[in-house]
Amino acid sequence: MAEASTAPPDQRVPESIQHSVLAEFAAGVCRDIAGGLLSTTGDDLVPFLEREVGRLRQALEDPFALGEGSEPRHPPVFDRRGRIAVATNPVVSHRNAIAPPMKLVRSGDECEFTVELPLQYQGPPSKLHGGYSAVLLDEALWKAVRVNVSAISFTRELTIGYERPVPLFEPVTVLARVTEVDGRKTFAEGEILAGGEVCSRAHGLWISPRPRE
Numbered sequence: 516m517a518e519a520s521t522a523p524p525d526q527r528v529p530e531s532i533q534h535s536v537l538a539e540f541a542a543g544v545c546r547d548i549a550g551g552l553l554s555t556t557g558d559d560l561v562p563f564l565e566r567e568v569g570r571l572r573q574a575l576e577d578p579f580a581l582g583e584g585s586e587p588r589h590p591p592v593f594d595r596r597g598r599i600a601v602a603t604n605p606v607v608s609h610r611n612a613i614a615p616p617m618k619l620v621r622s623g624d625e626c627e628f629t630v631e632l633p634l635q636y637q638g639p640p641s642k643l644h645g646g647y648s649a650v651l652l653d654e655a656l657w658k659a660v661r662v663n664v665s666a667i668s669f670t671r672e673l674t675i676g677y678e679r680p681v682p683l684f685e686p687v688t689v690l691a692r693v694t695e696v697d698g699r700k701t702f703a704e705g706e707i708l709a710g711g712e713v714c715s716r717a718h719g720l721w722i723s724p725r726p727r728e
C-alpha cells in the first residue's frame with residue numbers, strides 16, 4: 516500500500532475535482548472525529564467511532580458520487596499548469612482537517628470572515644483558546660494585506676488584546692483592514708466579534724521580503 520506522501524502537494528499527481536471533493540469530505544469527518552473524541556465518553560465512544568468510520572466507508576464505496584452535480588465547497592485554485600492546487604492553509608482550507616475552516620464572506624478594503632469553533636479549540640470552558648484567537652487574526656489580517664497590497668508579505672509583528680472570551684459553538688465574525696502602507700511595510704488591524712461585541716483586537720506589521728539581488 517502506498518504511504519501518505521510528505522512531499523509538497525505541487526509535486527504530487529494531478530488532482531481532479533472529484534478527488535478534491537472526496538478529500539474535503541474526509542477532512543470534515545476527521546474534524547467531527549476530533550471534536551467527538553472530546554465529547555463522547557464511556558459506552559458511547561465505540562458507536563460514535565463506528566458511525567464516523569461508516570461515513571468514510573460509505574463515501575469510499577462510491578467516492579465520486581460525492582462530487583456528482585456539486586462543486587467543491589472550497590473553489591479550487593489552479594496552478595500555472597492548470598492543475599488543481601491543494602490548499603494546505605491550516606485556518607481556511609476545507610481540505611485541512613486542522614482548519615475550522617474559517618470562511619471568507621467579504622473581501623475588499625475590509626475583509627470579513629465567519630467561523631464556528633468546535634470543542635477541539637477550547638481553552639477556558641466553552642471559550643476559545645487565546646492562542647487560536649491569534650491564529651484567526653493572523654490569517655484575517657494577512658488576507659487584508661494580501662488583497663490590498665500587490666507584493667506578498669509575511670507577519671513581522673502581531674499584537675492581540677483579549678477583551679472578552681470568544682465563545683465556541685456559535686458563529687463569530689473576524690474583520691480585518693489595512694491601516695497604512697509604507698514601502699515594504701504594511702500595517703493592519705482587526706477584531707473578533709461575537710453577538711456584535713468585540714472579543715479580541717489585533718494590530719500588526721506585514722513586510723514583503725527584499726527583492727533578491
Ligand SMILES: CCCCCCCCCCCC(=O)SCCNC(=O)CCNC(=O)[C@H](O)C(C)(C)COP(=O)(O)OP(=O)(O)OC[C@H]1O[C@@H](n2cnc3c(N)ncnc32)[C@H](O)[C@@H]1OP(=O)(O)O
Binds near residue numbers: 671700720
Ligand atoms: C507563496 C507565499 C504564500 C503565503 C501564504 C501565507 C498564508 C497565510 C499566512 C498568514 C501570515 C503568516 O503567518 S506569515 C508566517 C509567519 N511569519 C514569518 O514566518 C515571517 C518571519 N520573518 C521574516 O521572514 C522576515 O523578518 C520578514 C520577511 C518579515 C522581514 O525581513 P526583512 O526584510 O529582513 O525585515 P527587516 O529588515 O528586519 O525589517 C524591514 C523594515 O521594517 C522595519 N521594522 C521591523 N519591525 C518593525 C516594527 N515592529 N515597527 C516598525 N518597523 C519595523 C525595519 O526597521 C526595517 O526598516 P528599514 O530598514 O527598511 O527602514
